[in-house]
Amino acid sequence: MEFFNKTGKMAIGSRLRLLTEQITDDAANIYKAYGQQIQPKWFPVFFALSESDAKTITQIAKEIGHSHPSVSKIIREMTKAGLIEEAQQETDGRKTTVRLSAKGKENIASMEDQYTDVGNAIEELSTQANNDLWKAIEEWEYLLAQQSLFDRVKAKKKERESQYIQIVPFSNEYQQAFSDLNKEWISTWFKMEESDFKALDHPQSYILDKGGYIFVALYKNEPLGVCALQKMNDPDYDYELAKLAVSPKAQGKNLAWLLCQAIIEKARSLGARNLYLESNTILEPAIRLYHKLGFKKVAGRPSPYERSNIQMELTL
Structure with missing residues (x-):
């Protein structure tokens, strides 16, 4: 269709839906042609029950890959049509199972010819096509199960x-951004503390002059993320990953990950043995990021910050 040639793969959902509707309409006509009283959407439930005496809704849903509410709705419709009846589970009378009624079972034998003819028609269609749709669907299902669209x-x-992101060393032109970005997130979740003001208002003397480093993430040349590598006066740790802040409008653009990677690589180049950081478990995205980077929780240490309730380290 010309429309899909214009939209390209952006309209994959719409195109598949049209194809599904076309096949579903054909399926409804096929059932009528064979005198069946089954709607196309009922078939998975019908087939599952045709292979056993009785099953619970949960068992059917798991077997056919539908949701529990979806199966429940289909069973109500099929019950109303007289094709399904309830039955108590023999091993546990508290659980309700469903099975095909006598009317429903009548469709099993009469559907054999339909199975044969539909199978042969699809096989013929497959031989006329350059690609095997059935195998392609299986392949797509497998690939999408590994990683969703x-x-x-x-x-x-x-x-x-x-391609629009740059990680650059700190310079005076980024001092305001360093301060503003950190104050923004701290004030959103917690309260500013004395040590915050010292580091954010005087990064040169508080971080850089003491052997530390600061990196800035530019997105389309705008400073939207910052992170510091602070030298520690501690026998157990060489440096601390600190003052990580990313603007809300840049979230989802991978800035935090790239900043942390730059900090870790800088620490390695300096011969650091490990990295230390402090955070708060309420900041779930940040904690997930640190775990992904390889940081592990360590026993609680004294902290200059009231908001800190977790300490982590990364062995380099």
């Missing part, structure tokens, strides 16, 4: 946007 699109979004 949504996750794949998100990955491509990050990949595309990464």
Whole structure:
């Protein structure tokens, strides 16, 4: 169709839906042609019950890959049509099972010819096509089970946007951004503390002059993320990953990950043995990020911050 030639793969859902509707309409006509009293959408439930005496809704849903509410609705419709009846489970009378009624079972034998003819028609269609749709569906189902289309699109979004991202060393032109970005997130979740003001208002003397480093993430040349590598005066740790902040409008663009990677690589180049950080478990995305980077929780240590309730380390 010309419309889909214009939209390209963006309209994959709409195109598949049209194909599904066409096949479903044909299926409804096929059932009528063979004198069946079954709607196409009922077939998975009908087939599952035709192979056993009785099953619970949960068992059917698991077997055919539908949701429990979806199966419940189909069973209500088939019960109303007289094709299904309830039965008590023999091993547990508290559980209700369903089975095909006498009327429903009449369709089993009469459907054998329909199975044969539909199978042969689809086989003929497959031989006329350049690609085997059935095998392609199986392959797509497998691939999408490994990674959903949504996750794949998100990955491509990050990949595309990464070309606009630069991680650069701190300079005086970014001092205001360093301060503003950190104050924004701290004030959103907690309250500013004395040590915050010292580091954010005087990064040169508080971080850089003490052997630390600061990196800035630019998105389309705008500073939207910052992170510091602070030198620690501690026998157990060489440096601390600190002052990580990303603007809300840049979330989802991978800035935090890229900043942390730059900090870790800098620490390695300096010969650091490990990295330390402090955070709060209420910041779930940040904690997930740190775990993904390889940080592990360590026993509680004294902290200058009231908001800190978790300490983590990364062995380099």
